[in-house]
Amino acid sequence: MSDEELISIWMRPERQERSGPGRRPGYSRQQVTRAAVRIADAEGVDAATMRRIAGELGTGAMSLYRYVPRRDDLFDLMIDMAMSEVDLPEKPSGDWRSDLSLVAHRTRAAGQRHPWLIGLLSGRPTLGPQLLRVHEFALDALDGLGLDIDAITSFVGMVDDYVHSAVRREIGWLEEARRTGLDPERWKRDYIGPYVRQIVASGAYPLFSRSVLESRTAHLAAGERFRHGLDRVLNGIGAQIASDISR
Amino acid sequence: MSDEELISIWMRPERQERSGPGRRPGYSRQQVTRAAVRIADAEGVDAATMRRIAGELGTGAMSLYRYVPRRDDLFDLMIDMAMSEVDLPEKPSGDWRSDLSLVAHRTRAAGQRHPWLIGLLSGRPTLGPQLLRVHEFALDALDGLGLDIDAITSFVGMVDDYVHSAVRREIGWLEEARRTGLDPERWKRDYIGPYVRQIVASGAYPLFSRSVLESRTAHLAAGERFRHGLDRVLNGIGAQIASDISR
DNA sequence: AACCATTCAGGTACGATGTACGCAAACGGT
């Protein structure tokens, strides 16, 4: 594409179906994105190469560039497709706590269905329409409580940050194991296990060791653990809503 | 290296200086890491290729594999070298708030000196000694207040999450601009500027628009903005410390 | 002093990758 047009993928229109003379497009941006998502879900984002995606569609690698200017833009499209699965009501319910909780849980679910999502999201700044929709819903959930926009943005950011890092913790090792091509069980047993044991045995990091050995939430189901952490974040926000408003 | 030994870089000893017969190593793990850090600081982490690092040292690419088993391990070493710059006292002061604030500010400073740090940190799960040291300090800062280990871990996580995402926001566009090889000013003006204007003009995202247009902190210096956000996170933790303890 | 097992240096080579370039095929309007 040389440097002909440097413009956000969200402002660049897709080729139209009926636009006069010339051959009609055989695929669509959505089809390309869907194929990329399918591969990334199954084999990791690294496997979603241009050639591999094209192969999935039964075409040649260079054909994809008729639909997507750069590979990076394809990542943005993938993010947006995954975020479109975060199903939300038209408007927040009025109960900010359950609204933000809904966003958190749905985003977590999307992040688990698409283990590459969080990595891409925090890898580059992106603002696709579906991400905007979810973000707007979360901001809206905190509107009307007397908070200024900076506080609202900040609180929504805290929830986002929590969700991202919690999901990363949940799937981090799994993905890392796949990236190196090992089965996750063996990875955990032979790679990180001995190292963590050594850290604990060294005695140099007593509190870290306690967080590994004495944690009560560590033995809970992943969903419960997520809920506990989220509760703490929401509690922190709740406490400040009370004091911010009364000020 | 084939699959001879899959073992954490932190458990794999470096070649010893005096170990009997054989040629003595001409470089060290630290020298290799330092060269990689230097290149990544100046030209982005993508520029720190094996060949480029070797060139910086005046040797051949394959020589590096005498010191580092895989490129991914080199990333871990880079992270640890950067984290070693997070200077902290031996023990927390006893004032948890200023202790966590210190960790946050020092980590932010390291993240700005090394714009690749946060990206690598959240890209893969890693537990180098320097990261452990900083983490342990933060955990320790919250110890002795009557909190259980899960609460401590959770609160430290909130601060970490905030620092990471705040730094990412601060340097995100800069790095993205460099990755595409454009000067950051032009990038902001020609790429994201028009798109954000379009989002605002569409009227579909009123709260997002307010966060762009009406923000009071947006016009502050970056350092002030960071402090404000951090204060909110610490306030949320503080409120819960009070209620957790009295419970 | 001669030898040898051991270790490091680093060239060559392979299979990937993203993507620039260019040409042939398909299509609607005239």
Next chain:
DNA sequence: ACCGTTTGCGTACATCGTACCTGAATGGTT
């Protein structure tokens, strides 16, 4: 029937991580 436009996609190139291998350096042993 022709033509300008657009798509499909093969070829080619620079670049990547790294497996493999040869040769040089080194210190202990004889």
